[in-house]
Amino acid sequence: MTGLRLKRPTLLVDEERVKQNIARMSARIKAGNVRFRPHFKTHQSAIIGDWFRDFGVGAIAVSSVQMATYFADHGWKDITIALTANRLEIEEIAELSQKIDLSLLLESEDEADFFAAALPRATGVWIKIDVGYKRTGLDWDNPGPIISLAKRIARSSKLRFDGILTHAGHAYRARSREEIEEIYRQGVSRVNTAREQLKSAGFNQVKISFGDTPTCSLARDFSGVDEVRCGNFVFYDVMQFFLGSCRAEDIAVALACPVLAKHAERHELVIYGGAVHLSKDSVPDSLGRQIYGLVAPWEEKSFGPPVKDTYVSAISQEHGIIKATNSFFSRVQVGDIVLVLPVHACLTADLMRGYLTLSGQVIPMAPR
Amino acid sequence: MTGLRLKRPTLLVDEERVKQNIARMSARIKAGNVRFRPHFKTHQSAIIGDWFRDFGVGAIAVSSVQMATYFADHGWKDITIALTANRLEIEEIAELSQKIDLSLLLESEDEADFFAAALPRATGVWIKIDVGYKRTGLDWDNPGPIISLAKRIARSSKLRFDGILTHAGHAYRARSREEIEEIYRQGVSRVNTAREQLKSAGFNQVKISFGDTPTCSLARDFSGVDEVRCGNFVFYDVMQFFLGSCRAEDIAVALACPVLAKHAERHELVIYGGAVHLSKDSVPDSLGRQIYGLVAPWEEKSFGPPVKDTYVSAISQEHGIIKATNSFFSRVQVGDIVLVLPVHACLTADLMRGYLTLSGQVIPMAPR
Numbered sequence A, B: 001m002t003g004l005r006l007k008r009p010t011l012l013v014d015e016e017r018v019k020q021n022i023a024r025m026s027a028r029i030k031a032g033n034v035r036f037r038p039h040f041k042t043h044q045s046a047i048i049g050d051w052f053r054d055f056g057v058g059a060i061a062v063s064s065v066q067m068a069t070y071f072a073d074h075g076w077k078d079i080t081i082a083l084t085a086n087r088l089e090i091e092e093i094a095e096l097s098q099k100i101d102l103s104l105l106l107e108s109e110d111e112a113d114f115f116a117a118a119l120p121r122a123t124g125v126w127i128k129i130d131v132g133y134k135r136t137g138l139d140w141d142n143p144g145p146i147i148s149l150a151k152r153i154a155r156s157s158k159l160r161f162d163g164i165l166t167h168a169g170h171a172y173r174a175r176s177r178e179e180i181e182e183i184y185r186q187g188v189s190r191v192n193t194a195r196e197q198l199k200s201a202g203f204n205q206v207k208i209s210f211g212d213t214p215t216c217s218l219a220r221d222f223s224g225v226d227e228v229r230c231g232n233f234v235f236y237d238v239m240q241f242f243l244g245s246c247r248a249e250d251i252a253v254a255l256a257c258p259v260l261a262k263h264a265e266r267h268e269l270v271i272y273g274g275a276v277h278l279s280k281d282s283v284p285d286s287l288g289r290q291i292y293g294l295v296a297p298w299e300e301k302s303f304g305p306p307v308k309d310t311y312v313s314a315i316s317q318e319h320g321i322i323k324a325t326n327s328f329f330s331r332v333q334v335g336d337i338v339l340v341l342p343v344h345a346c347l348t349a350d351l352m353r354g355y356l357t358l359s360g361q362v363i364p365m366a367p368r
Helices: A015-031 A046-051 A065-073 A087-097 A109-118 A143-155 A170-173 A177-200 A215-217 A238-245 A326-329 A345-354 B015-029 B048-051 B067-073 B087-097 B109-116 B143-155 B169-173 B177-200 B213-218 B236-242 B327-329 B345-352
Strands: A010-013 A059-062 A076-084 A103-108 A121-131 A159-166 A206-210 A254-264 A268-272 A294-295 A311-315 A319-323 A337-342 A354-357 A362-364 B010-013 B059-062 B080-085 B102-108 B124-129 B160-168 B208-212 B255-265 B268-272 B293-296 B313-314 B319-323 B339-343 B354-357 B362-364
Touching: A010 A345, A015 A143, A015 A215, A015 B236, A046 A065, A046 B255, A059 A065, A059 B059, A065 A087, A065 A109, A076 A121, A076 B255, A087 A103, A087 A109, A103 A109, A109 A121, A109 A143, A109 A159, A121 A143, A121 A177, A143 A159, A143 A177, A159 A177, A170 A177, A170 A238, A177 A206, A177 A215, A215 A238, A238 A294, A254 B080, A254 B143, A254 B313, A268 A337, A319 A337, A326 A345, A345 A354, B010 B345, B015 B048, B015 B213, B048 B067, B048 B362, B067 B080, B067 B087, B080 B124, B087 B102, B087 B109, B102 B109, B102 B143, B102 B327, B109 B124, B109 B143, B124 B143, B124 B177, B143 B160, B143 B177, B160 B177, B169 B177, B169 B213, B169 B236, B177 B208, B177 B213, B177 B327, B213 B236, B236 B293, B236 B339, B255 B345, B268 B339, B345 B354
Parallel strands: A010 A354, A059 A076, A076 A103, A103 A121, A121 A159, A159 A206, B010 B354, B059 B080, B080 B102, B102 B124, B124 B160, B160 B208
Antiparallel strands: A010 A254, A254 A268, A254 A337, A268 A319, A294 A311, A294 A337, A311 A319, A354 A362, B010 B255, B255 B268, B255 B339, B268 B319, B293 B313, B293 B339, B313 B319, B354 B362
């Protein structure tokens, strides 16, 4: 790694760890005999997308029409835009629907009517179901609106009812691995209740799509679902590490940051690397300290385990403050590069718009 | 404004408000007979930069070498890189120093030695002073290191000692306008104490550069300083509005967000507009609610005052949740565009990488 010539904040990606993360998740999902539809919003890169192909992945999820267009242009033929469909982008959606096997998310009858009238050809539709996160989707325990929407979709020749889709985002608030597993079991049970109701109403072929990195990393098995979507696992990050979804040595990205100054009386390092690189996301550690990133040492082949009691404690637009132990503080000099494991890899990657592998390959991301 | 055809999150800028914000700050600073060196990290745009020229602005601050290069390429000849200098970027810094009147920030003797040896020609240097923020810089009340560094700088023919520079970032933690004014008075007094110490050591021409939007918006006068740097005031935002640095009608940017769904039982709107557009920055309101953005109505010529009790309450990668009053909730339909006033305009602008004026002009930003 010391072969890399770094001069400003640079997002390093450990290709081997990424491939191990994909291999591990892929094996878990294959063992469950369900479809793996990884969410590509985390990496947003055609090259990293290609790394999934060796594992037989052909279907993906993305979070914007632009991202869908980018991956369609890079050979992906089966894409779900996993954000409630935006009718204002109908032109771009219509164009995509003629090129690939596109699926949309809906949660209201008005929008079903709109897309049924405006789409040029049959397009997949998932109904978004809320299993407890309380952000988006129709409540799992109120079958009336779900059945009405399914009927409205089924009535249109332009909409192909693929199934029901949920995201257990409340897993991010869990306090233990056991709680995450419980959220998974409860979520799967709830979305299956909704499926049963649809079955009673005559819908016999309803698939279930489930996805978020914490539950998909910790679920014992995937029975009761047909498709697993998760995205963050490709890199993992400090938030996932604190949740217990991954080990520190699974974290596959680190922001390389030049050290600009040292403040001995506070054991603080000023680094070039701030909110425009890492994002402002933060997470409390077990001692209640708000963490904007952990610090990893350079090791021969990758980033080492986080340095104890050493973390990004504050963040400004372009720079950050690392609170360091005596020993780490005295080892690091101004002009050195320190490695920061991000709190939320999706946002850090989105900000950095590209990667450098540990062997020095530049990996671009989708343009914005 | 209804003439704009918006389909996805778009950062609108009200050119008239921007020019009013510049005019107001410029008049305050001119009245104080000090130099105005606006910080261009907020807008990062050559076109918006040009709007400052009508007010006689010729000197600017930026927060990265890349930004300095971009503005130098757009005709700016006097630029301070207001982030402790990064020795790893010496090549780019050296190149810039040969093109423009460049100034750097230093806070250690080792770095002074490094730049003295590496720079090709005389370059301005400011010593960063800490007046209470406790992030970067040398402590104002410990004159030894400040004087030693000044001597080290003065010894080199490559370094021109311009003065001492400070940023009262702790003003962002203030609870009232009075407290901000007090932080300003205290900061100016402290940095003047440091100047007095330098004078006793034989440095008679030490200038003082002071800057941050809250104190510069509220200071009664600018006596005791030679240069004012502030950046955010060009747009202002919800954080400044809550601090009392601006009125709501001074906020000059708003993120236009399509409405994707409505949840009547919670009075919530799901908008297309999330952490990758607004940033994850948030601020508590007077009721202790964590706010990720306020909502403004469309008015004939610009954004209206924030809608009462209506705010972005949660934020995901691509979408946000607006908690709305009954009346606002019932007025807005799926497919409408709502306007979100950002909590932190600098980060929102940095994410959006460009603007649309209310008359439909696209304003690009520095490429990244």
